[in-house]
Amino acid sequence: MATKIINIPDLGEAEDVEVIEVCAKVGDEVESEDPIIVLESDKAAMEIPASEIGKVISIEVSVGDTVSSGSPFLQIEISNDTKKHAGDDSHKDAEHQTISKKLEKIQPEQSLGSLEQKISSTATKNNNANIYAGPAVRKLAREFGIDLSIVQPTGPKNRIQKEDLHQFVKSRLSESPQSNSFEFTQPDIDYSKWGPIKEEKLSKFQKSSLANLHTSWINIPHVTQHDECDLNILLEARTKLCEKHKVKVSPLAFIAKITSQLLVDFPLMNCSLDQSLEKIILKDYVNLGIAVDTPEGLIVPNIKNAQLKSIVEISSEISKLAEDAKKRKLKIDDLKGASFTISSLGAIGGKFFTPIINPPEVAILGISKAYEKVISSKAGFENRSFLPISLSYDHRAINGVYAVQFTSQLGEALSDDKLIEKSFK
Numbered sequence: 001m002a003t004k005i006i007n008i009p010d011l012g013e014a015e016d017v018e019v020i021e022v023c024a025k026v027g028d029e030v031e032s033e034d035p036i037i038v039l040e041s042d043k044a045a046m047e048i049p050a051s052e053i054g055k056v057i058s059i060e061v062s063v064g065d066t067v068s069s070g071s072p073f074l075q076i077e078i079s080n081d082t083k084k085h086a087g088d089d090s091h092k093d094a095e096h097q098t099i100s101k102k103l104e105k106i107q108p109e110q111s112l113g114s115l116e117q118k119i120s121s122t123a124t125k126n127n128n129a130n131i132y133a134g135p136a137v138r139k140l141a142r143e144f145g146i147d148l149s150i151v152q153p154t155g156p157k158n159r160i161q162k163e164d165l166h167q168f169v170k171s172r173l174s175e176s177p178q179s180n181s182f183e184f185t186q187p188d189i190d191y192s193k194w195g196p197i198k199e200e201k202l203s204k205f206q207k208s209s210l211a212n213l214h215t216s217w218i219n220i221p222h223v224t225q226h227d228e229c230d231l232n233i234l235l236e237a238r239t240k241l242c243e244k245h246k247v248k249v250s251p252l253a254f255i256a257k258i259t260s261q262l263l264v265d266f267p268l269m270n271c272s273l274d275q276s277l278e279k280i281i282l283k284d285y286v287n288l289g290i291a292v293d294t295p296e297g298l299i300v301p302n303i304k305n306a307q308l309k310s311i312v313e314i315s316s317e318i319s320k321l322a323e324d325a326k327k328r329k330l331k332i333d334d335l336k337g338a339s340f341t342i343s344s345l346g347a348i349g350g351k352f353f354t355p356i357i358n359p360p361e362v363a364i365l366g367i368s369k370a371y372e373k374v375i376s377s378k379a380g381f382e383n384r385s386f387l388p389i390s391l392s393y394d395h396r397a398i399n400g401v402y403a404v405q406f407t408s409q410l411g412e413a414l415s416d417d418k419l420i421e422k423s424f425k
Helices: 089-104 135-144 162-173 204-219 232-245 251-265 311-326 400-414 417-424
Strands: 003-007 017-022 035-041 044-049 054-059 072-078 222-230 288-290 292-294 297-299 340-344 363-367 371-377 380-394
Touching (some): 204 297, 222 400, 232 251, 251 288, 251 363, 251 400, 288 311, 292 311
Parallel strands (some): 288 340
Antiparallel strands (some): 003 072, 035 044, 222 380, 292 297, 363 380, 371 380
16 A cells, blocks of 8 residues: 655645644544644634545644645555545645635634724835735735735744734824724733732634724724513413424524514614725625634624524524534634624523624624513513513614614514414424
């Protein structure tokens, strides 16, 4: 049997991508599609397969190493059955191109916003083509209006990193009297003066989340509308429908489905502002983001065309996306294209909160834990369940009346047993 060295496929412009997991060991028999290592960039992970059928002789990289296109990562003894299973060279090339395209797209959906007026002196008339920087960095530079040729690089081989752009923006904003509210800084304090401390580095996920949340908050005029919805009819319908169809569906799936349908009637809740802030982009789809809490931090995969799917289908997708997120198995497409997000604390507690909008979306619905309270009715006093909801919206695109109309109609829809039953399967 012949042995072969397998190299990292073409990663496009991505360089020095970190190895976060080794999935196989020496002696393993692997198929061509079996993952050998996992690479991480920004907010997603990408499995790199064996590409050949055979036995693992050696794995040339370890967790924590960084790799680039063409780096050797696997030595494999090719099986005699390879010809039966392997495709032609064009198939492999297509597979490598697919991986390349996916890795080129691995970057947070949420940009750091446009601060062009604050740093207009850096606007460039060229395309920065000769500067060594990845696609995510170039995207941020375009949005900031920054000429990369005047940014001081700190990465390997004089590569410009996102942190270099952040530092550049801070230095420019510090020249303005109003810059304090925009600076990405924390006070430099020696906390050990008051007792023992320990330091833990933020993961890439956490760093990305920190920058995105901070930027969303300082660039978007958030308004949060709080309300509560009578949940009794929905809970009764859920019990009846789950028993009838012998399935288990969480209340979140019911709420997600009703919300996705309502967004069709409230298109501004599902829109985005364009980069120039001169147009509103209206979407004929509802890609519903569901915030998932993972050990690595909060991540928001989305359900494509949720308005067309049943409650049972949405429930299944929520479960799968949550499981994939916690196992770091999400696909790039799962993280791209969300048009509206739901953040649920229903399994934890609390009543109301202010969820932060996930750009380029313009609204996010926060759901808290349902609670019971006694209310008066024509029949007297009765105990009912209520769902606290918190809708944060971008006041540049949505006004208060529109937001209240949305939350009010959401409450009515969640109490429509015929709509719930019709949407179930």
